[in-house]
Amino acid sequence: MIWFHRLLRIDLARQTATVEEVPAELTAAFVGGKGLGTCYFYREVSPRVDPLGPENKVFIAPGVLNGTLTPAASRYEMVSKSPLTGLYLDSNAGGHFGPELKLTGHDLLILEGQSPHPVALVIQGDAVRFRDASHLWGRSIYETETALRAELSDPRFRIASIGPAGERLVKFACVSNDYSRQIGRGGMGAVFGSKRVKAIAVHGTRTLPVADPDALMDAVDAALKHIFENPWVPHKREHGTIGSLDDNHTLGIVPVHNFTRSVFEGIDRVSSTVFGELVEARLACAICPVACSKGTRWRGGSESDGIEGPEYETAALLGLNCLVDDPQAIIHANLLCNQAGMDTISAGAVVGMVLAAADEGLILWGELGLSPSMPRGDMVARLLERIARREGIGDLLAEGARAASEALGFPDLAPQVKGLEFPAYDPRVSPGMALAYMTSDRGACHLRTYPFGREVSGVLPWFSLEQKAEFVKRQQDEKAAQECLGVCQFPYGIGLLTDDLPNLLSAASGEEWSYERLCAVGERVWNLSRAFDAQLGVDRRADYLPRRFSEVPMPDGMGAGHALSRADQDWLLDRYYRLRGWDNRGLPTPQTWERLGLSRFADLPTC
Numbered sequence: 001m002i003w004f005h006r007l008l009r010i011d012l013a014r015q016t017a018t019v020e021e022v023p024a025e026l027t028a029a030f031v032g033g034k035g036l037g038t039c040y041f042y043r044e045v046s047p048r049v050d051p052l053g054p055e056n057k058v059f060i061a062p063g064v065l066n067g068t069l070t071p072a073a074s075r076y077e078m079v080s081k082s083p084l085t086g087l088y089l090d091s092n093a094g095g096h097f098g099p100e101l102k103l104t105g106h107d108l109l110i111l112e113g114q115s116p117h118p119v120a121l122v123i124q125g126d127a128v129r130f131r132d133a134s135h136l137w138g139r140s141i142y143e144t145e146t147a148l149r150a151e152l153s154d155p156r157f158r159i160a161s162i163g164p165a166g167e168r169l170v171k172f173a174c175v176s177n178d179y180s181r182q183i184g185r186g187g188m189g190a191v192f193g194s195k196r197v198k199a200i201a202v203h204g205t206r207t208l209p210v211a212d213p214d215a216l217m218d219a220v221d222a223a224l225k226h227i228f229e230n231p232w233v234p235h236k237r238e239h240g241t242i243g244s245l246d247d248n249h250t251l252g253i254v255p256v257h258n259f260t261r262s263v264f265e266g267i268d269r270v271s272s273t274v275f276g277e278l279v280e281a282r283l284a285c286a287i288c289p290v291a292c293s294k295g296t297r298w299r300g301g302s303e304s305d306g307i308e309g310p311e312y313e314t315a316a317l318l319g320l321n322c323l324v325d326d327p328q329a330i331i332h333a334n335l336l337c338n339q340a341g342m343d344t345i346s347a348g349a350v351v352g353m354v355l356a357a358a359d360e361g362l363i364l365w366g367e368l369g370l371s372p373s374m375p376r377g378d379m380v381a382r383l384l385e386r387i388a389r390r391e392g393i394g395d396l397l398a399e400g401a402r403a404a405s406e407a408l409g410f411p412d413l414a415p416q417v418k419g420l421e422f423p424a425y426d427p428r429v430s431p432g433m434a435l436a437y438m439t440s441d442r443g444a445c446h447l448r449t450y451p452f453g454r455e456v457s458g459v460l461p462w463f464s465l466e467q468k469a470e471f472v473k474r475q476q477d478e479k480a481a482q483e484c485l486g487v488c489q490f491p492y493g494i495g496l497l498t499d500d501l502p503n504l505l506s507a508a509s510g511e512e513w514s515y516e517r518l519c520a521v522g523e524r525v526w527n528l529s530r531a532f533d534a535q536l537g538v539d540r541r542a543d544y545l546p547r548r549f550s551e552v553p554m555p556d557g558m559g560a561g562h563a564l565s566r567a568d569q570d571w572l573l574d575r576y577y578r579l580r581g582w583d584n585r586g587l588p589t590p591q592t593w594e595r596l597g598l599s600r601f602a603d604l605p606t607c
Ligand code: SF4
Pocket: 072, 074, 094, 095, 283, 284, 285, 286, 288, 289, 290, 291, 292, 293, 488, 489, 490, 491
């Protein structure tokens, strides 16, 4: 078991909720989380829908191990069509919301239609209430969660909500749960805003149907033993993700000044050590033995201006990438994004891009509403506030780096693939990360596979193309499977590196799960998302890096002189497509569709 085999379909226009069966053949093929969400998305959402229109839907799925004692099984998924990329989108978050959602007794929640007014959905077991949330509209993430929690008078509720950025349809708005955990990438917050869903509060009242509790406890013990033996874990616990900032800067991969270079003169002022000294709290997601999250506070504000973070990506993109060398300014920028509900990665990439354009004279400072004499941190804060309010130039920047750069006349400056902005790794310094960005199922992403770690540790040859396609394809499948289970990658390693995860699922479900069977689930998911995007014209032509990353070598640092030529990218793509069983255009073939058993669930479109 472990599945309830129930989904909750919520019609926002009619304000009704109905329970439907989730067939066992779907959980056997797609498990839960990302897999189940993607399967239903593919079957129910037409590729041509307006991402911000009523026909788009949001599929919210707890990981299948959420709610069990599995270490770090806290992550849940949302799947929809992205308003930022116009393509398939999935994103997941930790915290406490996912396990609580699972314990409501549903494997999947589907939001469809548009509410006539702002609404907060309150789900407690089988009971669903549609609370008018007009009084919360316009309020920040922190204010919303605090106010709704007080109104519900029950601390057991876990809440996910959007801020003003989502309400104003900022294309990289996020959904936040437990105050500081984000469904961050691709604009899920804008989809919520378009549906006028201000918040979802969940409280689980069900008992999980674990098949073999004793076997599950044995598998949990084994997993914990391996987690505590993992030499990587103490570093994550002590320093969090921002502990990587100094090393990554030394290795030359941290983006500086809109991904134009890698050496930042102010690194000592915003180093991992500096941020470590600002930590005021150590925090963890549900049932996590690592507790990587670090709490800091913006000292220019009030006692309540605390954040979880800044994480590595945030500090790099809102800091070095924007030439900000003031740690308090970076924390402030992080806080502004958290309150408004914006993805810090996309926000840092967009702001970094226009500041670099202004430095180059490609746009006037006055057009940005800034003066060149302002402290850099103030510039970032000013632009973030304008984006969140869609005010002045912020209205255009809220469309994301690709759209804004095209409208402003410098399309080559946008660091993006398929419209999703780069995270904090310059792809010229890692052919593996370059291929990860090129082939990620939602646009440039570092969370589907992370070859850079293997490159710099010598497991993979660093600046070589060799072995990258094999590694990326395999880890993408493994990571997709991990996202069906709902476990965090940090304790286990990215992907399915140990037997622990198949063993945990076998014990919880009473079925035989192996590494190979889980990888096949990941591969099914990967083919469904590609087939969806293919109907929107995505093929090899959409899989390249922006031109400057193939034509302009990195000027400094350990990656100096490196770029990834178009021929190199084609070499990688050819290998990658072959491994995936895709044709030369990068599209799934009928043979691959059959091999994965997908024709039982969905048709392969002809493109
Ligand atoms: S390792 Fe960090 S992100 Fe992962 S579950 Fe634990 S606290 Fe959350």
